[in-house]
Amino acid sequence: xxxxxxxxxxxxxxxxxxxxxxxxxxxxxxxxxxxxxxxxxxxxxxxxxxxxxxxxxxxxxxxxxxxxxxxxxxxxxxxxxxxxxxxxxxxxxxxxxxxxxxxxxxxxxxxxxxxxxxxxxxxxxxxxxxxxxxxxxxxxxxxxxxxxx
Numbered sequence: 001x002x003x004x005x006x007x008x009x010x011x012x013x014x015x016x017x018x019x020x021x022x023x024x025x026x027x028x029x030x031x032x033x034x035x036x037x038x039x040x041x042x043x044x045x046x047x048x049x050x051x052x053x054x055x056x057x058x059x060x061x062x063x064x065x066x067x068x069x070x071x072x073x074x075x076x077x078x079x080x081x082x083x084x085x086x087x088x089x090x091x092x093x094x095x096x097x098x099x100x101x102x103x104x105x106x107x108x109x110x111x112x113x114x115x116x117x118x119x120x121x122x123x124x125x126x127x128x129x130x131x132x133x134x135x136x137x138x139x140x141x142x143x144x145x146x147x148x149x
Contacts, residue, residue: 001143002027006076008069008099009092010084011035015109015132019080022136026143031072033065040065073099078142080135081125083110083118093121100124107135 005028007016020030034040044060051057073079079099083089099106106125110118122128129135137148
């Protein structure tokens with residue numbers, strides 16, 4: 001059995017790399033959004049032309065990005081959603097809601113300080129992890145039945 005895993009959420013730390021590196025040797029295919037912040041923000045106007053108002057600039061980018069995000073979540077067996085400490089992650093919350101609505105298995109990756117704010121998101125998830133390495137161990141267990149040790 002292999003897994004398609006979509007890595008959603010915060011783009012300012014190395015959590016994705018830690019999961020991908022830790023999962024070497026497991027039958028896992030990873031996907032995720034464009035993590036180049038500038039490219040993600042500006043893709044709509046770079047491809048479709050400029051906008052005078054920031055709202056329409058952002059909207060064009062969001063719509064273009066949604067093609068990749070929607071496809072990645074729809075194709076995923078497991079969606080990992082990371083909520084970081086520095087920024088409000090509205091897009092991550094939206095991705096979690098979309099994944100939940102599709103009945104996808106979810107692992108939420110978040111610091112303890114977000115427990116109350118994310119209680120409904122966490123209730124929809126199959127697991128809440130604190131560190132990327134815990135996500136790797138969940139994937140390892142699902143695929144092999146092996147406990148850490």
